[in-house]
Amino acid sequence: MAKDKTSWRKPIKATKEMGRIMAEYFYELNDASKSRRRKIAWCTSVGPAEILRAMGFLVHFPENHGAMLGASRMATDMIPVANARGYSPDICSYLTADVGAYLKGVTPLSKAYPGIDEVPKPDVLVFNTNQCRDVQDWFAWYAKEFGVPIVGIHTHRGIVDVTEVHVPSIAGQMEALIPPLEEISGHKFDMQELKRVVGLSRKCSDLWQEVLFTAASVPSPLTFFDGTIHMGPAVVLRGTQQAIDYYELLLAELKERIANGVAAVEGERFRLYWEGMPVWGRLSAHAKLFSGLRANVLASTYCNSWIFKDFDPDDPFMSMAKAYTELFIVRADDAKEKYIEEMLEFFKVDGIIYHDAKTCPYNTNCRYGMPQRLEQKTGIPSLIINGDLNDLRMISDEQTQTNVEAFIEQLEERK
């Protein structure tokens, strides 16, 4: 099938508003860091952000910074700087890019937001190992560097069913964070405030799910590549009214597209599911590659990871413990496969793209026979792309292009 070099991806109007609220978020953090008027917590992307906000902290997410380093294509030059400090090129390239950038004294924030010349300084670092072990090592490095406390939650991993064995123990660890955080923040813990914040997070999560699920329409009004950009507020602003207002705006635009039959990829012919991390430095190249073949990569496990349907403001600790443990990345292959099967059916998917990300085994699910098992069960074919989230030395653009084109040919023959 001849590749059309034009991108047929339709831009989203709400992006401008997202840019505005993200700028507000980063400038607020920067002002607090400079003036020291507000306490700042660093938090892992699926860490207990609600507790931190409820206790008055502004929250910085180093993984978001890692993704910015990737998207701005600065990461590949930063990684060797961390490697030289003994952090292997084989471990998380968010970690190595982020630590490398810190050591070099650079940040992509400077380009995006004039006047910001460094990441905000933390008063405390808070992790949850639900996603991987790397986050603990990453935060431990900064705890030493800044001489600030580190606290965290240790989550069970590889869980088939989340049960009473898991949830109370995680909830207990969350509650145990309160006394040290009270001391650092100088704020007394207020249960009503936590309930309010968990309620806002739940609303944000419900709207984010609605946004992502619009992609079930034929044609889809949304692509995975849009999702990776528009998930910003769900990651860094969940628990705030701004995130809710933003997703209401975005959802209205996508519903309008559906009502008018407007496709995100004009002439959508193939519907694909992305399993694994995005390749941040190739977002736009990949969007063009697929849309040029009239294929819409329209849904993913990755963007769905910020849907927390168990948040319940009436029972904040137990419900947060459940929500942050129910996540796909925490689960065993049986549970993961069941989830993907449901998503393939819901989004009416023709094929799956697995990204085998060299430095993130936790978000890579094609190394233990999953593609074969799922194809056997569903009849839906898949393609594995070798690459990385941030380290562009792990990527062969030519090979990706050839393999994707051949995969689309295969889908064409099945039509």
Ligand code: SF4
């Ligand atoms: S899940 Fe993967 S990308 Fe995310 S912090 Fe852990 S190792 Fe890095």
